[in-house]
Amino acid sequence: MRITKVETLQADGGYRVCSYIKVSTDEGLVGWAEFYDGFSGTTLSPLILAFGKLAIGMDPRHFGRISESLLATTRVSAGGISHQAVAAIENACLDIAAKALGVPVYQLFGGPFRDRVPVYWTHCGSYRVRHAALYEELGYEPVRTLDDFTRLGREAVAQGFMGVKTNPVFFDREQPYMFNGGFRIAPGFLDRSINDAHLQAVVDQLSALREGIGPHMPLMLDVSFSQRPEGYLRLARRLEPLNMYWLELDIRDPEALAHIRNHTSTPIASLEAMHGLAEYRPYLAGRSVDTAIIDPMWNGVWQSVRIATLADAFETHIAPHNPVGELGNLMSLQLCAALPNIRIMELRPDEAPWTRDFVTQCPVMEAGHLLVPNTPGWGADVNEDALRAHPVRAA
Template sequence: MKVNSKIRSIETLAADAGFRNYYFVKITTEDGIVGWSEYDEGFGAPGVGTAIAKLSDRLIGQPVGDHERLYAELYSITRPAAGGVVALALGAIENALLDAKAKALGVPCYELLGGKIRDRIRVYWSHCATWRINHPSYFKPAITDLDGVKAIGREVREKGFTAMKTNIFIYDNDKKNPKGWRPGFGAPNYPERNVDRHVLRNLRMHLEAIREGAGPDVDLLLDLNFNASTEGYLKILRAIRDLDMFWVEIDSYNPEALGLIRRQSPHPISSCETLLGIRDFLPYFREQSMDVAIIDTPWNGVWQSMKIANLAEAHEVNVAPHNFYGHLCTMMNAHFAASVPNLRIMETDIDRLEWDHELFTHVPEFKDGHLIMPSRPGWGTEPVEEAIKAHPPKQATGGLASYGRKA
């Protein structure tokens, strides 16, 4: 059977993605089956490709269908340094193995996950206003004032999307020239992450503008990332208590602190997009720290992410995939979202680079604010190697050199 086809080679490829790079794993078997996955090095994780290369020799000659055994073996030999970049490398390898196995069987990846529960997946427009403010040379039209924020809110509604997520911005005295406020990521370099009245006024002004544009029937999500301490998050939640929020997304490496925030929050809390593996998620579930658990399936591996989702369901928590990469990651997340019973909603970026469609054989199909699941084998899309070569990566740093800067 082709599912027992042995792995001949494992490669990593990268392409220019504007303010960052896209990264891919390509697994080829002796029978010519090719499995793909997309991973990332720019979101605080330099060196994932190096870790993949170091682990690859262990996989050559192994049956491509044995993804659970191979993952367990790789985890075992890296156990002393489990987590971090090593975990991301394991997730990238697992996802490429799943694609290859599904193609060997001639089925979509969701069939490996127990079959799809839904044909259409509700999505929210992520980084709404954010990309056009932070990266105006890549995402048009650039947003330079509150009128631009209102306009993109209208655009969300007019294009049929039912939910959108934005971030924190600071405006000048004329309520123009917004800049992202991301001290949790060093932009500005403000490690104490205190939240003052100026931040609160600007955040509320930004949210009211995007709500005015979108109207009352589009769900509004806010991503606070790691940009405050517990005190700061509570100040923000009090400042926007009366606004209609679908959720407020908060990152914290302390489940007790997040649980305290959730119990005082007037809005649902989502979290955990940077956690890796069941062991990381378990204390957050025990603490009932969040209403929605966000799982990064490119980081964790889709098969391992299904286990995390099952654990979430046992704790009466719904899940949402973390997805702000290329089109292959979107489809990897879509197969996960189509298969888990306890799905809340799926993240996706609608603002795309002008050459994104060249890099992949198929792009996601959206209709009435939903992603339509394809039935093509594997993930349903593949990177185009000729296009990758035509858009070589700008840096070898994983994008960290430019993270947080306008482009």
């Protein structure tokens, strides 16, 4: 079997562009994967197509060799964007390899360890602030006050979620606004220093959510790259009375991250922005996190299994970074099924409803868990007709 063609396809996802890679073969099998396009301010598609030319003629069932071979071409200019482009090709090849054997992807890694995966509601409330106009257009209740976070907490419980995660939202202007995570150009985003008023506002927001979900349901906060170690540590200590499941943060300094973890009782999750074993190794060896976040779309699911195995050697839980659509959910599910040290899976339940039509079969949620499909590949294909019915809108 040989790869004959590599394509990328996009469709309107409401506040974002939904992006997919399609890998075709000379035996008629097609592999699909979802990827993030434009997340870093640039587009991955040209890179995917460039690496795809190198992959043409290779056997997609040799997904590990393809992944390592393409990554080797980036050694003199290695970086996250290149890694993400290769990961998209790797993931589509995994879909083909599993389909060729007639098995789910998890069987390629000796799984499954489980047939269902607990999920939490990610960006709970915060994205309804960040993309307020779209969510109101879709009929979702807006977030205007702290009471709305309590309401959303109760909604999460009613829907059966096993936890909730949000981002800081502030109400000190005419309209509520979501914090800047430290990677999008905006006034003051380089300062990376939180003031006391905003610290208290975060505590108030998390307290409102805690009131809605109750005292024992997992509660998480994601603050991305927004602070330096001093700010992260002040925040972590202020959150200690709230019984947090984790504080999620990003910093490219393993010693600093370990220092934060060692000086607070708030559990620390991090590393979603890392790529490959070499980047993860010093953080895991330095015992810098309680939960290692791994992105299967940025690393590739095969590479993610290798990273998770390394984390397991250091007795560290992992959780997938997965703030995307239904095919991404299926890919994360297959990863979680194949791992012994999975903790919980990220899920965004309030995506634009038409995006569910972009796949031939959506994952099923039952009692706060997504059921792992046992059909070949990821468990679904992409519906190209549905993509064409929702062309990307002009920015």
